[in-house]
Amino acid sequence: MRILEAPKPGETLELNWALVADFLTRFLREELAWRGYDKAIVAVSGGVDSATTLALAVRALGPEGVHALFLPHRQSSPLSREHAHLVAGSFGVRLEEVDITPMVEGYAAQTPDLTPHRKGNLMARARMMVLFDKAEAYRALPLGTGNKTERLFGYYTWHGDDSPPLNPLGDLYKTQVWGLARYLGVPEVVVRKVPTADLIPGQTDEEDLGVRYLRADVILEHYLKGYSDAYLLALGYTEEEIRRVKERVNRTHWKRALPTAALLSSTAIGEFYLRPLDYRP
Amino acid sequence: MARHVILQFRPEKSRLRESLARLRAHLEALRPQAPEVVVLPETALTGYFLQGGVRELALTRFELLELLSQVHKELAWEGLLDVVVGFYERDEGAYYNSAAYLELPHRIVHVHRKVFLPTYGVFDEERYLARGRRVEAFNTRFGRAAILICEDFWHSITGAIAALDGAEVIYVPAASPARGFQGERPENVERWRTLARAVAAEHGLYVVLASLVGFEAGKGMSGGSLVVGPEGRLLAEAPLFEEAALLFTLDRERIPPVRYDSPLLSDLEAALPLLLPDLERVLAKEVP
Known part of the structure; x- marks a missing residue:
């Protein structure tokens, strides 16, 4: 007689990447279409999240339907620029660079007590301003790049990098983004690099967290x-x-x-008056 | 023998007129195939996630018949056309997640109101809808049928009632957001395939699943509509995530020999009365 024992049940983070890529490609196409857009814009940082988002956008819309921005500050790591160009080149998208240093430093010059942490938030919000303005200029919808891990940890700048209306990676953990990135052909040097928000010199995500x-x-x-x-x-x-x-x-x-609104009536938005965001009779 | 088509449909979200125009175009494209029964998904004309918008978009069954009869007329469709279609139903002050079997252009054959309203996780039906109270089979010009909507079908007891009531086919309009991407197909799609085969094989009947497609604010309706024969075999299956028309001929003549060789339904009919006291006991939460 053979005696067998079932393996211990647990959860796996490994997904069927081909199926995920197909699903997210359709997600981008359909969610853009009903909003009246056929182009997307992505801020490419040189990291794996924005590289994966760019790869998905190119799959969904073709390189001609995607604008890529690189938004460095003078403090940003030179490696970020190198990797942003590598990523954009890999997916056949031209990379437009806008230096956010004058925006950030203009305020910093008036704010002697600005801490590195506050300056980091300022950079994230400056990037958001440029991203939305360029989106308007190109009639393109901004895509978010935040993953599920950083969303769950609150590891982002509120109303900064979380503000784009569509986010294909928002239900994928960081380790799952690595898996999807490899499937989509994101350059290995970008997938393997140490994750960093690159808002403070020398910073890494895992040390912060x-x-x-x-x-x-x-x-x-x-x-x-x-x-x-x-x-x-x-x-x-x-x-x-x-x-x-x-x-x-x-x-x-x-x-x-x-943001939290005080509830005073029985028609309070999102509390009593409930309509999905794609409701448009 | 009835020529069926499952129309794996993507509605124009919350836009009834536009959805009807889309349906009309699809039926026009299918005209050369001469379908006799068209099976559409749950909430096919509005999309599934409406929250409080149900109140603004629900139809009475008579309004639904009128709208679809108009489509039948505009197409100058020759003869009758049977349609199974999921819709949000308004009846006096109550709202239901319903599906109608219509014989276009003139007859409402049956309306089923969803009994099992999912209210967990991404689902919130009971907040906006009233619960149906009946599962029953009904006669069509092609035989006896039943309708179960989405979660109705996830409970084995509903399929058993439909089968005992004489259904030869169970039509299942569904709206199922894809989730669980570990395997070859999303987990919910795997579950539909398993359930459809199990119910069809247990009762020796056809299961016809029409599953919605299209993204609704990030939730991607999975598609994967299918038809399973009375032997429990998967006869045909539509692709995931995209619109498709799945044509097949439903042959009722297969049912008697299959049930003769595997008489599980007559076994159930014979043994169920013996089990009813136990059913009453567990429902009364009595300790034995």
Whole structure:
């Protein structure tokens, strides 16, 4: 008699990338179409998220339907420029560069107490201003590039990099973006580089967050699906990692929502008066 | 024998007139195929996620018949055309997620109101809709049929009631947002395939699934409409995510021999009365 034991059940982050790419390509085409757009615009940073977004946009709309912007500040890493050009070239899109230094430094000159953190937020919001203005100029819809991990952690500038109306990667963890990026042919040097917001010199995401993406994403997926801490501890994750991940999620629910309006009536928007965003009778 | 087409349809979201124009164009394209029964998805003329917009876009069953009869007339369709179509129904002060079996141009054959209203995760039906209370089969000019809408079909008891009521085919209009991308197909699509085959094989009847397509604010309706024969075999399947017309001939004559060789339905008919006391007991939450 053979004695068999079922493998321990768990969650996998590995997806069918071909199916995901097909789905997200259709998502971009259809969601642009009903809004009356046939072109998209992406701010390319040199990182893997914007590279993957650009790759999807080119799949959906062709290179002629995609504008790519590179929006450096003088403090930005030279590697960011190199990788942004590499990415745009790989997908056959011309890269337009707009230096945000004068915008940011114009305010910084008037603000002697500006901290590096505040200046980083300023850069993100300056980029958002340029992205939306260029979008208007080209009649193109801005695409967001934020992934699920950073959305859950609130690791972005509110009303900065989270502001574009369409976000194809928003339900994919960082490690899943790496998988999709490889499938779509994003240059390996961009996929493998250490993730950074590049808002402060020398900054890396994983140092800021205090946990590795590979580990955070597994914890997040199990946490969101209702697994216990004990289950995660048995998988080899530490109490400190689990605590840190849960704390980041639960401190930032406000950041994933629209601004709070005081409710005074029984027709309050989004509370009583409920219509989906694509409702247009 | 009835010539069917499953029209895996993408509505113009919340725009009834535009959706009807789109439907008319598709029927025009299908005219050479001479379909006798057209099966459309759940909420086919408005899209699924309307929230409070249901109140503004719901139709009475008579308004629905009038609108589709108008399409039949504009097409100058020769003879009758049967249509199964999901729609938001208004009846006095109540609103339902319904599907009608119409014999165009003149007759409402049956209207089913969804009983199982998903209200979890991305779904919020019970907030906006009233619950149907009946599962019943009905006669069409091609035989006896039943309609179950989306989650109605995810509960094995509804298929059993339809089969016991004489249905030879269960039409299933559905709207199913794709989710779970680990495998060859999205998880929800796999589940539909498994369920459709299981229900068809258990009761020896046809299952005809018409599944909506199109993105609704990030939710991508999966498509993957299909028809399963009374042996539980997948006879045909539409692609994922895109509009398609799936043509097939539904042959009722297959049902008696299949049920003779695999008499599960008559077994159920015989044994169900024995189990009813237990059903009543568990519903009353009595401890044995």
